[in-house]
Amino acid sequence: MAGKSILKPILKIAAVCAALVLFFLLLWWGQEHWDAYAVRILNLCGIYIAITLGLNLCNGFTGQFSLGIAGFMAVGAYTTALLTMAPEIKQAVYFIEPLIYPLNSIQWGFFPALLMAAVVSGIVGFLVGAPAIRFRGDYLAITTLGFAEIIRVVFTNIVPITNGALGLKGIPPHTDLVWSWGFALICIAIMARLMKSSFGRALKAIRDDEIAAEAMGVNLFSHKCLAFVLSAMMAGVGGGLLGNLITTIDPNMFRFPLTFTVLMMAVLGGLGSITGTVISAVLVTVAMEALRALEEPRVIFGLALPGIPGMRMVVFSIALMIVILFFPKGFMGDREISLDRAKRFATRLCRTNTSRQG
Amino acid sequence: MTVEILLQNIANGITLGSLYALLAIGYTMVYGILGLINFAHGEIFMVSTYFAFYGTAVFALPWQVAFVLAIVLTALLGVVIERAAYRPLRDAPRISVLISAIGVSFLMANLGLVIFGGRPKTFYRPPIFQTPIELGGVKVVALFFVIPLLTAILLVILNYIVYRTKTGLAMRAAQWDFDTARLMGVDVDRAISITFAIGSALAAVGGIMWGLRFAEINPNMGLFPGLKCFIAAVFGGIGNISGAVLGGFILGFGEIMLVALLPGLAGYRDAFAFIVLILILLVRPTGLLGDKQRVKI
Numbered sequence: 001m002a003g004k005s006i007l008k009p010i011l012k013i014a015a016v017c018a019a020l021v022l023f024f025l026l027l028w029w030g031q032e033h034w035d036a037y038a039v040r041i042l043n044l045c046g047i048y049i050a051i052t053l054g055l056n057l058c059n060g061f062t063g064q065f066s067l068g069i070a071g072f073m074a075v076g077a078y079t080t081a082l083l084t085m086a087p088e089i090k091q092a093v094y095f096i097e098p099l100i101y102p103l104n105s106i107q108w109g110f111f112p113a114l115l116m117a118a119v120v121s122g123i124v125g126f127l128v129g130a131p132a133i134r135f136r137g138d139y140l141a142i143t144t145l146g147f148a149e150i151i152r153v154v155f156t157n158i159v160p161i162t163n164g165a166l167g168l169k170g171i172p173p174h175t176d177l178v179w180s181w182g183f184a185l186i187c188i189a190i191m192a193r194l195m196k197s198s199f200g201r202a203l204k205a206i207r208d209d210e211i212a213a214e215a216m217g218v219n220l221f222s223h224k225c226l227a228f229v230l231s232a233m234m235a236g237v238g239g240g241l242l243g244n245l246i247t248t249i250d251p252n253m254f255r256f257p258l259t260f261t262v263l264m265m266a267v268l269g270g271l272g273s274i275t276g277t278v279i280s281a282v283l284v285t286v287a288m289e290a291l292r293a294l295e296e297p298r299v300i301f302g303l304a305l306p307g308i309p310g311m312r313m314v315v316f317s318i319a320l321m322i323v324i325l326f327f328p329k330g331f332m333g334d335r336e337i338s339l340d341r342a343k344r345f346a347t348r349l350c351r352t353n354t355s356r357q358g
Numbered sequence: 359m360t361v362e363i364l365l366q367n368i369a370n371g372i373t374l375g376s377l378y379a380l381l382a383i384g385y386t387m388v389y390g391i392l393g394l395i396n397f398a399h400g401e402i403f404m405v406s407t408y409f410a411f412y413g414t415a416v417f418a419l420p421w422q423v424a425f426v427l428a429i430v431l432t433a434l435l436g437v438v439i440e441r442a443a444y445r446p447l448r449d450a451p452r453i454s455v456l457i458s459a460i461g462v463s464f465l466m467a468n469l470g471l472v473i474f475g476g477r478p479k480t481f482y483r484p485p486i487f488q489t490p491i492e493l494g495g496v497k498v499v500a501l502f503f504v505i506p507l508l509t510a511i512l513l514v515i516l517n518y519i520v521y522r523t524k525t526g527l528a529m530r531a532a533q534w535d536f537d538t539a540r541l542m543g544v545d546v547d548r549a550i551s552i553t554f555a556i557g558s559a560l561a562a563v564g565g566i567m568w569g570l571r572f573a574e575i576n577p578n579m580g581l582f583p584g585l586k587c588f589i590a591a592v593f594g595g596i597g598n599i600s601g602a603v604l605g606g607f608i609l610g611f612g613e614i615m616l617v618a619l620l621p622g623l624a625g626y627r628d629a630f631a632f633i634v635l636i637l638i639l640l641v642r643p644t645g646l647l648g649d650k651q652r653v654k655i
Contacts, residue, residue, distance in 0.1 A: 065456065131636065131640055132636075135639060135643075137452055137453070137456070138393075138395045138452070138456055139592075139639065139643075141456060142395060142585070142588065142589075142592075142635070143635065145585070146589075146631075146632030147632070147636070149585075149628065149632050150633065153626055153629035154626075154629070156625065157625040157626060256581065257464075260460065260464055263457070263460070271453075308472050309471065309472070309476060310468045310469075310471030313464065313468040313471075314465065314468045314469055314472055317461055317465035317468055321461045321462065321465060324454055324458045324461060325443070325447070325458065328450055328451075
């Protein structure tokens with residue numbers, strides 16, 4: 001008995017490691033052998049999983065409704081892009097005003113650049129969050145939206161650093177399936193651990209009743225602030241991965257519609273569910289691409305249908321409205337799918353079957 | 359800066375301030391009664407300009423008829439939005455209603471893109487508003503007088519409705535407390551519908567005058583003026599109509615003057631409103647004319 005109880009967790013860890021190694025080997029192989037379009041969509045899925053989890057940490061688990069995610073993505077994307085671009089390319093891109101000194105001559109590897117993106121967006125997240133989280137509900141929403149808009153306007157105007165409205169071109173395409181899904185898995189693991197810790201429970205307590213949580217000894221400021229900063233960091237690294245996937249960024253990419261897309265993923269999946277977020281981020285990303293068909297002219301049964309620009313977002317807005325009006329908790333609510341639950345579900349199914357037979 | 363340019367900027371500031379004020383009233387009235395940022399208000403404003411555009415340019419109605427029709431249709435649109443997207447969520451958590459409002463806003467902006475097309479349209483401007491008037495050596499078009507004047511008249515009418523009529527009393531009672539108002543025989547749903555109708559009608563007036571002033575309309579024009587006007591409403595003290603007007607004027611004037619006096623910062627014009635908002639909320643969360651609010655446990 002004693003040997004079994006030691007062996008079991010070791011076996012479990014080994015199984016998880018083996019599964020991870022296999023998964024990454026598959027991704028690494030797939031990056032070369034799968035269809036380039038499919039790889040690109042899968043990359044986007046991984047990135048959006050991470051960013052949506054970040055938004056959900058703040059909006060869903062902590063109940064602090066923030067609309068600033070696009071701003072943090074912009075910070076991360078610009079940081080990573082500026083650090084990974086080759087000096088010669090920078091010289092060519094910054095033809096209006098040259099890039100300021102230390103940035104114009106350095107080129108970092110992708111990993112340190114992403115770490116730096118996490119640090120910078122975390123710092124910006126703290127600077128935004130510390131004053132903003134004093135507000136509640138709609139006021140927090142409008143303040144964070146305001147901050148995101150300020151970040152965008154600043155990025156449009158500090159030409160010697162960001163190249164202004166022209167944006168950056170020729171960012172090295174470092175992001176591949178291992179990077180994007182690796183980061184998604186790290187975020188999933190962080191969130192899963194976090195939600196089982198006392199910190200995570202404190203966040204949920206804040207969501208359910210701030211005053212009661214404070215009375216129980218939860219430090220509102222530090223908890224909310226940390227959730228906000230973590231969320232900003234996930235968005236920042238996600239933005240960095242996104243920039244190095246699509247290789248061009250400009251300030252107008254990071255407007256409110258981007259926040260809306262991420263928010264929609266979180267709401268559809270259920271604010272407060274990790275598995276819901278993952279499923280919904282993948283579904284929405286794939287649907288975004290699939291529904292491009294609506295915007296392109298095509299012939300169906302001999303009927304020439306003109307493409308309707310903007311139709312995609314109409315479909316998504318309607319989906320969001322239906323979910324919020326009829327299934328306000330999204331399709332997962334705050335429940336999770338886990339192995340234990342699946343096992344319990346399976347045993348219950350077996351038991352009902354046997355009892356029926358008997 | 360010469361005196362003429364300064365006077366011209368003041369005229370610009372007053373006009374933009376009037377437009378912001380008209381929009382801000384809609385935000386403040388809805389927030390006062392429902393406690394909700396009506397994200398869709400900016401899109402209501404956008405759609406109103408298209409109603410007027412289609413009336414004049416496509417159906418070739420006389421502009422007086424087209425504009426009145428546009429205002430009525432927009433008021434109806436506001437009522438329909440409230441009924442479809444906000445009323446079913448009356449007892450839901452506030453965040454759900456906020457998400458619903460964001461959803462409506464997005465739906466309308468994108469439907470606008472699908473139906474009206476993404477290319478900006480030229481708004482019909484009746485020549486009567488373009489008559490030049492000379493005043494103290496400065497030449498301005500009549501529109502610069504029409505906009506503030508019309509705003510003032512509408513404010514007087516609004517004040518009369520809210521403070522002198524039974525409907526206004528019902529609206530103010532509902533703003534205070536739904537349940538108590540119901541016990542006093544107030545039809546709360548009707549009061550809310552009327553609030554949306556009035557707010558949307560004012561947004562339509564603002565939208566039409568926006569079209570007369572700037573001549574170009576597009577489906578994305580709603581979001582940012584909308585957000586700025588919400589900020590104006592917060593600035594003045596949310597829920598307070600005179601506050602919204604004051605906030606609208608300060609914001610409109612401030613934006614014009616920022617660009618006029620500090621041209622180097624002109625690129626930051628769109629951030630100005632948000633910076634003002636954050637500063638105000640930090641220093642005086644209830645706005646200039648707002649009441650102190652306490653959270654009851």
